[in-house]
Each structure stands twice: as C-alpha cells, then as structure tokens.
Amino acid sequence: MIGNLNHVGVATPSIAESIKLYRDVLGATKIGEPFDLPAQGVKVCFIDTPTAQIELIEPYDDTSPIIGFLAKNPKGGQHHVCFEVADIHAAVAEMRAKGVTILGTGEPRIGAHGTPVVFLHPKEMGGVLIELMETPKGGH
Numbered sequence: 624m625i626g627n628l629n630h631v632g633v634a635t636p637s638i639a640e641s642i643k644l645y646r647d648v649l650g651a652t653k654i655g656e657p658f659d660l661p662a663q664g665v666k667v668c669f670i671d672t673p674t675a676q677i678e679l680i681e682p683y684d685d686t687s688p689i690i691g692f693l694a695k696n697p698k699g700g701q702h703h704v705c706f707e708v709a710d711i712h713a714a715v716a717e718m719r720a721k722g723v724t725i726l727g728t729g730e731p732r733i734g735a736h737g738t739p740v741v742f743l744h745p746k747e748m749g750g751v752l753i754e755l756m757e758t759p760k761g762g763h
C-alpha cells in the first residue's frame with residue numbers, strides 16, 4: 624500500500640537553528656520558507672533532497688503534539704516518517720481492518736502539503752510514528 628517516502632519529520636526546539644545545521648554544515652541548498660500550521664500544532668520548514676524531504680517541525684504553541692517528544696528529547700530528534708498513499712480513506716480502512724490505531728479522531732486532516740494525512744501509533748509500528756499522506760494530484 625505505501626508509496627514514496629515523502630518526508631522524514633525532525634522535531635526541533637528551533638527551526639532557525641536547525642536550518643543553520645542543514646544549510647551550513649550538511650550543505651542543503653533547497654530550503655523552503657518556514658510557515659505556521661496551527662491546525663497541526665506545528666511550525667514547518669521543508670528541506671528538499673533529490674528523493675524526499677526533511678520536515679523540520681517546531682511547536683506552534685504549548686498544546687502542540689510534539690511537546691512531549693521535545694520534553695524527552697530537548698535538543699530535538701527524528702520524529703516521524705511519512706509515506707504517500709494514493710487514497711487516504713482507503714488506507715485508513717485498510718489499517719483499521721488490520722487492527723492498527725489511527726491517532727487523534729481518526730479522521731484525516733489537511734497536512735503541510737495540502738493533502739489529507741493520518742498518523743499511526745508508534746507502539747503498533749515498531750516504535751516509529753508513521754504518517755500517511757495522500758499523494759498530491761499531479762505529483763510533487
């Protein structure tokens with residue numbers, strides 16, 4: 624069911640500091656403008672690599688879903704991996720049929736690429752928080 628690896632989510636206490644690392648130390652050249660995504664409780668900045676993106680995420684406010692993760696990992700860390708799926712509702716139905724817990728309300732929500740996303744519980748995914756996102760129409 625899963626398609627392309629779209630992005631790896633990296634939680635950080637400071638997107639500005641993380642940009643310095645990826646740009647000045649790792650040599651990334653395609654770094655987007657950071658933007659707020661209050662519906663998901665995060666500020667976001669995408670860094671492009673030839674085949675996938677790094678998604679830097681910083682808490683939008685103190686109700687952010689990444690607050691607990693940053694409390695345990697104050698310097699930040701690898702937070703989630705995101706795979707594309709052709710049809711999010713079909714993916715949710717398939718996961719539910721297989722007994723997998725969809726986080727939150729279970730209803731897909733619009734993510735940072737403007738297409739619906741859901742998250743699968745890390746305890747049922749070998750310790751990895753997995754995001755499924757519907758592939759943008761026309762690719763990306």
Ligand SMILES: C[C@@H](C(=O)O)C(=O)SCCNC(=O)CCNC(=O)[C@H](O)C(C)(C)COP(=O)(O)OP(=O)(O)OC[C@H]1O[C@@H](n2cnc3c(N)ncnc32)[C@H](O)[C@@H]1OP(=O)(O)O
Nearest residue numbers: 632663688691692702726734735736740742745750751752
């Ligand atoms: C912008 C959008 C997009 O791309 O479009 C995004 O990605 S937004 C990305 C941010 N949004 C999300 O992450 C939404 C979905 N996430 C959530 O609902 C939450 O963050 C949870 C995954 C349920 C974790 O919540 P919280 O940290 O409050 O719970 P908790 O501390 O009780 O953690 C429960 C257990 O899960 C583990 N745990 C927590 N976060 C984890 C992570 N990122 N990867 C792997 N394990 C993780 C904890 O260590 C703990 O294990 P132990 O029990 O062993 O101690």
Ligand SMILES: [Co+2]
Nearest residue numbers: 632678705754
């Ligand atoms: Co993400």
